[in-house]
Amino acid sequence: MPTLTAVVGSADGLHARPAGLIADAADELDADVTIGLPGDEPVDAASALLIMTLGAGKGDTVEVTGDDEAAVAAIAALVEKDLDA
Template identity: 40%
Template sequence: MSERTVTVASSVGLHARPASLFAQAAAKVGVPVTLTNAAGKSVNAASILGVLSLGIGHGETVTIAAEGDGADAALDTLAEVLNTDLDKEE
């Protein structure tokens, strides 16, 4: 299993629009991805409700993990999403 630890850049964290954009990106990568908050709670990264339930704020560190063919590329893509302030994107 591949993992990446990432700091959330969005100014409001993973709430509303940023959580939706992240979950959509996770659904498109082609491998199952989990998102884990600092407290150790893990959810399916493609689930908007799961992502919202973690209550991840700006500057918090999260771990994304995936397994299977293309896992590293998927995690690189999702890490880039989390490293972007999705509140500023048009």
């Protein structure tokens, strides 16, 4: 299963706005993708509420895993952007 690490780029971490944008993008993909802090249980990337429960802040490293390499890369790229801008 493809896995990429990504550094959270949003200034306030994965709060409501970035989590919502990531979840919307993941929901549109034809793949299952999860996001998690290293060593913790990953959550469904298509759920903004679950993403927010991670408590990931700016600069934190998360692992993005899924069953499709392109989908994993797309979600990892979103995590690294400043989605508050």
